[in-house]
Amino acid sequence: MTIFAEIKQATMEGNARGVTNLTKQALEAKVNINDIVNDGFISAMGIIGEKFKNGEIYVPEMLIAARAMKAGLKVLEPLLLLTTRDYIGKAIIGTVQGDLHDMGKNLVSMMLQGAGWDVIDLGVNVTPEKFVEAVVTHQPQIVGLSALLTTTMPAMKLTIEALVKAGLRDKVKVIVGGAPISAQFAEEIGADSYASDAGVAIEIAKKLVS
Ligand code: B1M
Numbered sequence: 001m002t003i004f005a006e007i008k009q010a011t012m013e014g015n016a017r018g019v020t021n022l023t024k025q026a027l028e029a030k031v032n033i034n035d036i037v038n039d040g041f042i043s044a045m046g047i048i049g050e051k052f053k054n055g056e057i058y059v060p061e062m063l064i065a066a067r068a069m070k071a072g073l074k075v076l077e078p079l080l081l082l083t084t085r086d087y088i089g090k091a092i093i094g095t096v097q098g099d100l101h102d103m104g105k106n107l108v109s110m111m112l113q114g115a116g117w118d119v120i121d122l123g124v125n126v127t128p129e130k131f132v133e134a135v136v137t138h139q140p141q142i143v144g145l146s147a148l149l150t151t152t153m154p155a156m157k158l159t160i161e162a163l164v165k166a167g168l169r170d171k172v173k174v175i176v177g178g179a180p181i182s183a184q185f186a187e188e189i190g191a192d193s194y195a196s197d198a199g200v201a202i203e204i205a206k207k208l209v210s
Contacts, residue, residue: 003031007040007072012047014064016071023075033076034199037107041069045103069103077110085116089209092134093144094122096155101148104178107198108144115202117142128155128162135168141209144201145191147178156181157189164190173208177201 001009003026010018026036048065051057091112095105102124109121120138122130131143143163145156156176163169173192176185186194192208195201 003029004035004039004043007036008044008047011041011044011065011068011072014061014068016068019068019072020075023072027075027079033079036072036076037198041072041103045069066103073103073106073110080107080110080114082114084114087118088116088206089142090118090120090138090140091142091144091205092120092122092131092138092140093146094126094131094134095124095146095148096152096159097125097127098155099147099149099152100124101146101178104148104198105144105146108146108177108195108201111198111202112144112205115206117205128159131159132162132166132168135163135172136166140172142205143172143174144205145174145176147176147181150180153180153185156191160190173205175201175204175208 003022007019007022007026010022023036044065048057048062052062093105093109093112095102105121105124109119112119120134120140122134135143145159147153147156160169160174163172163174175193175195176189176191177195177197181194183194193204195204
């Protein structure tokens with residue numbers, strides 16, 4: 001079994017200690033961090049999501065797997081946050097109202113910081129009003145919205161509408177992302193861009209302000 005397969009297995013089993021140790025081992029072996037994230041954590045979450053959909057596991061198992069992934073991300077965090085580039089700008093990020101999924105958002109947040117952004121992370125279940133308030137307070141160039149549920153996708157639209165209503169829409173670039181989101185949906189709701197993953201979000205954020 002490769003180290004990535006071992007990380008994936010331990011994540012699916014919700015073995016946080018195992019994930020921590022294996023992630024440390026992988027770093028010592030100088031493997032690519034993106035491979036740990038994609039082939040280990042995200043791949044595990046894909047299978048967990050499928051099992052949940054098929055009724056093979058329930059919310060507690062999904063939560064335990066998520067905690068194991070969090071433990072692994074904690075090991076990677078110092079490296080992801082390590083800024084190797086010059087300051088680019090300020091970004092606000094949050095998971096939209098009604099949605100509690102935060103791992104993709106956290107990954108985007110960490111990678112933005114690592115790429116030279118000052119990131120204000122508003123957390124999960126963020127109301128449109130809270131996004132507006134944060135834009136007024138922090139004056140970012142980028143607003144990042146994350147949603148993992150089809151039922152919370154409309155909250156992205158409501159957030160953009162709240163920015164329009166507050167007269168702030170042309171002061172920021174809005175990036176949306178999350179498993180159910182698409183480029184077409186981004187266009188429909190008036191976002192500036194859609195990012196399929198954290199790496200793409202970093203590239204797009206830079207392009208949008210340059
Ligand atoms: Co939930 N959940 N969940 N869940 N959960 C999904 C999303 C689901 C697809 C599972 C399934 O049925 N197959 C399903 C949604 C179905 C749908 O809407 N079509 C689902 C459901 C139904 C639910 C509940 C309703 C279950 C219930 O209670 N009956 C409930 C809702 C709670 C709520 O939010 N109100 C719920 C709860 C939970 C837990 C709390 C148990 C837990 C979350 C823990 C946490 O986040 N702290 C959880 C988990 C773990 C999942 C799955 C298994 C994994 C999500 C994850 O962390 N992936 C998920 C299945 C799946 O996604 N395959 C599922 C890893 C993460 C790194 O990937 O977030 O996709 P992701 O981020 C990616 C990209 O999407 C992108 O970049 C990242 C990769 O680099 N990205 C962005 C994300 N945000 C971005 C923002 C950007 C740019 C890119 O710019 C700003």
